[in-house]
Amino acid sequence: MKRLLVLSATAGLFLMTACTAGTETSAPKIDASSTSHEPVTIEFWHGFSADNELKAFQDTLEGFKKQYPWITVNATKAVQDDQIIQSVRGGNPPDVALSFTTDSVAQFCKANIFQDLNPYLTASKINASTLFPKVIDEYTQYAGKRCVMPMLADTYGLYYNKKLMKGNEPPKTLSELADLAKKLTVKDSKGDIKVAGFVPTSQMYENAPIHTGVMVGAKWTNPDGTSAIGADPQWKTLLTWQKDLTDWYGYDKIEKFRKSFGDEWSADNPFNKGQVAMAVDGEWRNAMLAADAPDLDYGTAPMPVADDQAQRYGAGFIAGTVIGIPRGAKNPEAAWDLVKYLTTDTNALVTLSNAIRNVPSTLPALQSPDLKKDTNFQTFLDIFANPNSTTLPAHINSAFNQQTLQEAQIKWESGRAPDLNALLAGVDKTINEKLKLTAGD
Amino acid sequence: MATATLGRRGKAAPFRTRERRRANLRALLYLSPWIVGFGVFFAYPLISTVYFSFQRYDMFTLEPVGLLNWKYFLRDDAAWTSIKNTLWLVVVMVPLRVVFGLGVAQLVTKLKAGAGVFRTIFYLPSLVPLVAGTLGFVYLLNPGTGPVQAILGAVGIPSPDWFGDPAWSKWGLTLLALWSVGDLMVIFMAALLDVPKQLYEAAALDGASAWQQFTRITLPVIRPVVMFSAVTGVIQTLQYFTQAMVAARVASGATDSAGSVFTPGYPDGSTLTFPEWLFQEGFRDFAMGYACVLALILFAVSMIFTLILLRQFRGFSEEEA
Numbered sequence: 001m002k003r004l005l006v007l008s009a010t011a012g013l014f015l016m017t018a019c020t021a022g023t024e025t026s027a028p029k030i031d032a033s034s035t036s037h038e039p040v041t042i043e044f045w046h047g048f049s050a051d052n053e054l055k056a057f058q059d060t061l062e063g064f065k066k067q068y069p070w071i072t073v074n075a076t077k078a079v080q081d082d083q084i085i086q087s088v089r090g091g092n093p094p095d096v097a098l099s100f101t102t103d104s105v106a107q108f109c110k111a112n113i114f115q116d117l118n119p120y121l122t123a124s125k126i127n128a129s130t131l132f133p134k135v136i137d138e139y140t141q142y143a144g145k146r147c148v149m150p151m152l153a154d155t156y157g158l159y160y161n162k163k164l165m166k167g168n169e170p171p172k173t174l175s176e177l178a179d180l181a182k183k184l185t186v187k188d189s190k191g192d193i194k195v196a197g198f199v200p201t202s203q204m205y206e207n208a209p210i211h212t213g214v215m216v217g218a219k220w221t222n223p224d225g226t227s228a229i230g231a232d233p234q235w236k237t238l239l240t241w242q243k244d245l246t247d248w249y250g251y252d253k254i255e256k257f258r259k260s261f262g263d264e265w266s267a268d269n270p271f272n273k274g275q276v277a278m279a280v281d282g283e284w285r286n287a288m289l290a291a292d293a294p295d296l297d298y299g300t301a302p303m304p305v306a307d308d309q310a311q312r313y314g315a316g317f318i319a320g321t322v323i324g325i326p327r328g329a330k331n332p333e334a335a336w337d338l339v340k341y342l343t344t345d346t347n348a349l350v351t352l353s354n355a356i357r358n359v360p361s362t363l364p365a366l367q368s369p370d371l372k373k374d375t376n377f378q379t380f381l382d383i384f385a386n387p388n389s390t391t392l393p394a395h396i397n398s399a400f401n402q403q404t405l406q407e408a409q410i411k412w413e414s415g416r417a418p419d420l421n422a423l424l425a426g427v428d429k430t431i432n433e434k435l436k437l438t439a440g441d
Numbered sequence: 442m443a444t445a446t447l448g449r450r451g452k453a454a455p456f457r458t459r460e461r462r463r464a465n466l467r468a469l470l471y472l473s474p475w476i477v478g479f480g481v482f483f484a485y486p487l488i489s490t491v492y493f494s495f496q497r498y499d500m501f502t503l504e505p506v507g508l509l510n511w512k513y514f515l516r517d518d519a520a521w522t523s524i525k526n527t528l529w530l531v532v533v534m535v536p537l538r539v540v541f542g543l544g545v546a547q548l549v550t551k552l553k554a555g556a557g558v559f560r561t562i563f564y565l566p567s568l569v570p571l572v573a574g575t576l577g578f579v580y581l582l583n584p585g586t587g588p589v590q591a592i593l594g595a596v597g598i599p600s601p602d603w604f605g606d607p608a609w610s611k612w613g614l615t616l617l618a619l620w621s622v623g624d625l626m627v628i629f630m631a632a633l634l635d636v637p638k639q640l641y642e643a644a645a646l647d648g649a650s651a652w653q654q655f656t657r658i659t660l661p662v663i664r665p666v667v668m669f670s671a672v673t674g675v676i677q678t679l680q681y682f683t684q685a686m687v688a689a690r691v692a693s694g695a696t697d698s699a700g701s702v703f704t705p706g707y708p709d710g711s712t713l714t715f716p717e718w719l720f721q722e723g724f725r726d727f728a729m730g731y732a733c734v735l736a737l738i739l740f741a742v743s744m745i746f747t748l749i750l751l752r753q754f755r756g757f758s759e760e761e762a
Contacts (some may be wrong), residue, residue, distance in 0.1 A: 082724065085727070109498075182733060203694060203695075255584065256602070259694060260585030261694070378564065407704060414708070416607065416709060430519075433517070436509075436513075437513045
């Protein structure tokens, strides 16, 4: 019986070790492109779901098919990061996967969820540092490993409804934004909001701190990965400003108003419907407005900055879509052909950019004469080119850090946590403890 | 002589050993379906969970970290918040469901006319899928567009932001649980209809009031069923997940977009339950080693309640005997 127990325990431990996905042992042999032109079908998971995006993406894939007729791409839409990770864990990943957020890049690279693309780049003689703008480098690699490539970039700015602005110019500082927001707000006899000049709470669609922190140049982490939030006075500036404006509306009133909004990605978006005069949003909104609210007269501008940082006006947050080859992909060579096409082919990037109005992610595509540059889109190209624009560098707990700060923000905005210093100190503590758990010595 | 004795023993012993071994093997063969099932679906996962709880495990790579995950649990504020919330639901929601389910069952068993209609009305919500039911509730109670707020507002009654205010969010979930009390109602109805009528007739002749009849006859007779409902309710509530997750997600207005992150528990962690935090740590943040610590704690607590249930049943069986 004892022998049986020992045997079972040994087998159990062996199974446990065997069932945990191992690490890659050697670099794969890479060719510049598929050497075989045998017909092959590759699975491609992406996160696009809006109709205009799906159509544009399909058109781009047809361009790929013309260049690589032996490769058929079987695309699956609306896939989230956790589905990608689970598929790799389960040993049945797609050949190519695309992620809308850069939050998982550190995890993708550290745990080898996506393959290191440096050997592919070397084999294809692609120099990433000269092909992509510098800021993109920060969010497509982690600890020297490039496991994803950038496929279009996103920048964030201020959209304003010209009719609701009543002739006012877009604000350049937070004080101007607050004053104008109050001036443009319309309330009914009960004090309920009918039109908001600007919804300041962090829960408003794109008002997450990752986007709005840039308005004050706030810092997330120290070089050792620990939290810099509590010690950075800029976060206090931003949160105090948000709270003051929220209090002017009344938290209950602004929440009631916010909860009457339609889906962000539908034609019922409050900006489309004229429920808000100004809103923070990404460059992609241009294409959605063209599709869903073609008659809306609107303009775009950089996000306002802190009153004492006028020289930073014009900067914004930059992130983007990333794409790579998951570990265990069945057709890595054909997969690399698709990744290479979608991330380095100027025509493909310009075509996609023109259709869904994302910012092209390579320098040649940005300078392409075929890139449509209307006034509203040009704002985002300028934000992208601004040297003060920043991204959130890859961090192993990127999503957790953002969640922790945003939860604290909600408590603060609602008035349920009155001591901002204590609140942000708590954010630091939580983030630093989590860092020890996931990456400490 | 001694050698001869030993020799005789030496001859008989292998025979008996062989027999015993054969019998043991036969028993093992008969037991093998259970042993395989137990090993694959219980023992192996349990041993793995204990093993992983001492590892830093992101579901791809393993790194031994000793007691780090266990120590982190003691400092993890969110885990303690989730424990408090889960206990609140156990202490408030479970008894309310039992009392409400028993009350409704009493009413519908006493009805002379239309009993079938009322039984159907009260039972149907428990057939509604959890996600759909929760979505419906959050929509009805939405402060911006919900009809409940509009109706109450029209007659001048203020209504809270049920799923947006931490003081009310767990009560919102409790309302949802009471709405779908049909499963308990059916169990209680069966128990109530099983109470011998003669007991009530005798009590009525002795002048017992309705309340006395309920407390002296009904409750003692259906006590095992009440106990069963309460303990299974506690075990289910320790695993409370779907309704809290859906309600928080929808009520927060969180959107699926780059840079927008959502943590269960909105607002202010007030609806964060222990299984939700386990899921978040294991399958969202990929701190699977730590999630295993949480899983083991949940297992231990659930096991305690299961043992209570088993002991109660044994008690009832002995009483009946």
